[in-house]
Amino acid sequence: MSAARERVLANIRTALNRTGPLADSVTAVLDARLENPRANVKPAVDGEVVQQFLSKLESVHGAVVRVATMEKVSEAVDAHLQQNALSPELVVAPDPLLEDIPWSNRFAIERRAAKGDDRVSVTAAFAGIAETGTLVLLSGAESPTTLNFLPEDHIVVLKVERIVTHMEDAWARLRKERAKMPRTVNLITGPSKTADVEQTIQEGAHGPRRLRVILVG
Amino acid sequence: MQSRAHEFKQRSATALLDPELKRAMGKAKGGFQQKRRNAVDALPEFEALRQAAREIKEHTLHNLDFYLERYERAVQSAGGQVHWASTTQEAREIILEICRNAGAKRVTKGKSMVGEEMGINEALEQAGFEPVETDLGEYIIQLAKEPPSHIIAPAVHKTKDQITDLFHAHHQKYGLTDRVTEVPAIVNEARTVLREKFLSAEVGITGANFLIAETGSSIIVTNEGNGDLTNTLPRVHIVTAGIEKVVPTLEDVSTILRLLARSATGQEMSVYTTLSTGPKRKEDLDGPGEYHVVLLDNGRSQMLGNEFHEMLRCIRCGACMNHCPVYQSVGGHAYGWVYPGPMGSVLTPLMVGLDKSFDLPNACTLNGRCKEVCPMSIPLPDMLRKLRQRGHEQRLTPFRARAALGLWAYFAKRPRLYQLATRLGMAVLGSLGKRRGRFRRLPFAGGWTDARDLPAPQGVTFQTAFRKRGSQK
Numbered sequence: 001m002s003a004a005r006e007r008v009l010a011n012i013r014t015a016l017n018r019t020g021p022l023a024d025s026v027t028a029v030l031d032a033r034l035e036n037p038r039a040n041v042k043p044a045v046d047g048e049v050v051q052q053f054l055s056k057l058e059s060v061h062g063a064v065v066r067v068a069t070m071e072k073v074s075e076a077v078d079a080h081l082q083q084n085a086l087s088p089e090l091v092v093a094p095d096p097l098l099e100d101i102p103w104s105n106r107f108a109i110e111r112r113a114a115k116g117d118d119r120v121s122v123t124a125a126f127a128g129i130a131e132t133g134t135l136v137l138l139s140g141a142e143s144p145t146t147l148n149f150l151p152e153d154h155i156v157v158l159k160v161e162r163i164v165t166h167m168e169d170a171w172a173r174l175r176k177e178r179a180k181m182p183r184t185v186n187l188i189t190g191p192s193k194t195a196d197v198e199q200t201i202q203e204g205a206h207g208p209r210r211l212r213v214i215l216v217g
Numbered sequence: 218m219q220s221r222a223h224e225f226k227q228r229s230a231t232a233l234l235d236p237e238l239k240r241a242m243g244k245a246k247g248g249f250q251q252k253r254r255n256a257v258d259a260l261p262e263f264e265a266l267r268q269a270a271r272e273i274k275e276h277t278l279h280n281l282d283f284y285l286e287r288y289e290r291a292v293q294s295a296g297g298q299v300h301w302a303s304t305t306q307e308a309r310e311i312i313l314e315i316c317r318n319a320g321a322k323r324v325t326k327g328k329s330m331v332g333e334e335m336g337i338n339e340a341l342e343q344a345g346f347e348p349v350e351t352d353l354g355e356y357i358i359q360l361a362k363e364p365p366s367h368i369i370a371p372a373v374h375k376t377k378d379q380i381t382d383l384f385h386a387h388h389q390k391y392g393l394t395d396r397v398t399e400v401p402a403i404v405n406e407a408r409t410v411l412r413e414k415f416l417s418a419e420v421g422i423t424g425a426n427f428l429i430a431e432t433g434s435s436i437i438v439t440n441e442g443n444g445d446l447t448n449t450l451p452r453v454h455i456v457t458a459g460i461e462k463v464v465p466t467l468e469d470v471s472t473i474l475r476l477l478a479r480s481a482t483g484q485e486m487s488v489y490t491t492l493s494t495g496p497k498r499k500e501d502l503d504g505p506g507e508y509h510v511v512l513l514d515n516g517r518s519q520m521l522g523n524e525f526h527e528m529l530r531c532i533r534c535g536a537c538m539n540h541c542p543v544y545q546s547v548g549g550h551a552y553g554w555v556y557p558g559p560m561g562s563v564l565t566p567l568m569v570g571l572d573k574s575f576d577l578p579n580a581c582t583l584n585g586r587c588k589e590v591c592p593m594s595i596p597l598p599d600m601l602r603k604l605r606q607r608g609h610e611q612r613l614t615p616f617r618a619r620a621a622l623g624l625w626a627y628f629a630k631r632p633r634l635y636q637l638a639t640r641l642g643m644a645v646l647g648s649l650g651k652r653r654g655r656f657r658r659l660p661f662a663g664g665w666t667d668a669r670d671l672p673a674p675q676g677v678t679f680q681t682a683f684r685k686r687g688s689q690k
């Protein structure tokens with residue numbers, strides 16, 4: 001235990017008019033609050049959640065295309081590449097969800113973390129939040145975080161049943177489906193942008209210039 | 218960072234005469250205010266969220282030692298390390314030590330106000346490292362060798378032309394010899410230059426908007442994605458955070474996040490909200506091998522126990538300065554330290570000393586806008602008033618002001634004498650100024666008449682008029 005740690009904690013306790021740590025009876029109550037997290041105020045989300053998700057995402061300049069099945073993802077990716085005159089080289093996250101896609105043999109595909117000059121990545125989202133049009137991506141062996149930031153075009157595959165209403169719902173799913181917090185949780189709401197030059201909004205600051213969501217289902 | 222808050226008067230006087238600053242600030246102000254207004258109007262639950270956020274923070278601060286210890290434990294069980302620092306000096310030493318152990322040369326940085334507090338860039342440079350700011354605004358002012366002038370828009374005082382000149386001067390060494398004059402080209406050039414730095418840095422330092430006790434996560438909120446490249450690519454990730462940043466759970470942070478971006482930039486969510494928990498896992502394909510958190514006190518625990526403890530609810534959104542007429546006129550640099558505007562005028566005296574920043578609490582019109590827009594309901598004007606009072610008690614007020622107040626108090630305590638004196642004074646001023654109706658200059662009132670005329674009093678004193686109205690009823 002460092003001296004600074006003891007000093008800071010002692011100062012805090014003095015400031016709170018205490019001489020030592022909280023009594024066990026009090027910490028038990030606080031621990032219960034930590035173990036059973038409760039939502040506070042959740043804003044009303046109007047209308048149907050998928051519609052809400054789509055319109056929020058579009059309002060922050062995320063492009064969305066909806067396809068019926070996983071079989072159609074390859075086509076949707078191809079359309080994005082053609083539309084933006086990109087060569088058919090993809091870095092795809094080694095995610096089981098994406099392995100199942102019958103990729104067109106037009107693509108040159110690598111499955112790995114990103115490098116500095118990758119142009120297009122394809123990853124899978126853990127969830128979508130309708131409230132704000134936000135994507136939730138988790139790091140892991142199957143989803144390297146660099147794929148979300150280094151390439152110029154980031155294509156995210158999201159299954160429609162993964163759309164939740166509020167941020168709190170995404171946390172509930174995370175606790176249920178994962179034994180522990182991944183190293184990184186990315187909440188992504190639109191393509192990278194900056195307003196640091198005279199408050200003029202410019203997309204493609206350091207992260208992806210374009211964010212394309214392929215909604216499946 | 219070295220404080221120059223004691224120079225507020227000179228610096229603000231100079232700032233008021235700077236046409237470039239005026240242009241830059243004029244462009245920013247309306248945008249910030251309007252965007253916030255729209256975002257708040259679009260969310261009927263804003264007030265309820267504000268109330269909830271206040272309660273969450275008060276609850277946490279009230280049990281701060283507990284939540285910090287729980288947070289620390291959670292970080293450790295995720296494989297990270299927590300370092301405590303009471304002073305900025307201690308914090309700097311911890312960070313330098315980590316960089317040395319990492320064999321670092323280049324250190325990329327995400328925006329961190331706590332990093333500014335501890336002057337980490339200067340310390341890194343002196344120790345032979347190359348610190349590189351990666352937020353575009355921070356990068357611009359690093360090139361200009363200036364401190365930030367706003368807590369979320371650090372280069373808000375710079376015009377596009379000034380940025381063009383800076384890039385032209387500093388980027389030729391990378392073979393980028395064309396002058397870039399338009400916003401897209403400017404942003405692109407920064408992207409190109411910084412990409413190389415991101416990929417070669419050994420250590421990345423970010424701040425933290427929140428720390429979560431439940432999970433041991435640190436959160437950063439950005440729009441550019443620079444913070445994410447800073448905390449993902451290097452071998453070592455260091456987080457710097459004030460001890461007041463902790464909140465209990467993911468649910469609690471969700472509540473406050475709904476206020477943060479709306480209050481800051483008028484967005485519903487910033488583009489990237491990122492939770493980092495420990496170093497990369499065994500199976501991960503990327504991410505840093507080491508994860509350190511440096512928790513800084515620097516006067517915060519003192520504030521916790523005194524009449525300024527509500528300031529610890531601050532989430533650094535910048536709304537108070539975006540709505541402050543004084544800040545809008547003099548800009549952030551006049552305040553002389555890390556935090557400008559209303560929140561800075563409270564924090565600077567508490568962190569660097571009121572005797573060294575005496576003018577800051579006085580640089581306020583008490584119009585109350587900052588308190589109205591503050592998402593954490595911090596009573597900034599009340600605090601500024603208390604600091605003025607403290608200054609007066611510590612005899613920091615200039616002699617002339619103290620003498621004048623003393624004289625006024627003498628009369629104010631003697632109502633008859635006061636009435637007589639005001640009536641007499643008004644009669645004299647009224648008849649002296651009768652011809653022109655105003656004064657160009659008055660003895661002892663140069664502070665007023667240097668910049669504008671003083672109207673000569675007409676009619677009777679307020680008290681006489683008031684009494685007359687009363688008797689008419």
Ligand code: SF4
Pocket residue numbers: 530531532533534535536537538560587590591592593594595597
């Ligand atoms: S004092 Fe309030 S308005 Fe100002 S930065 Fe802090 S939270 Fe925002």
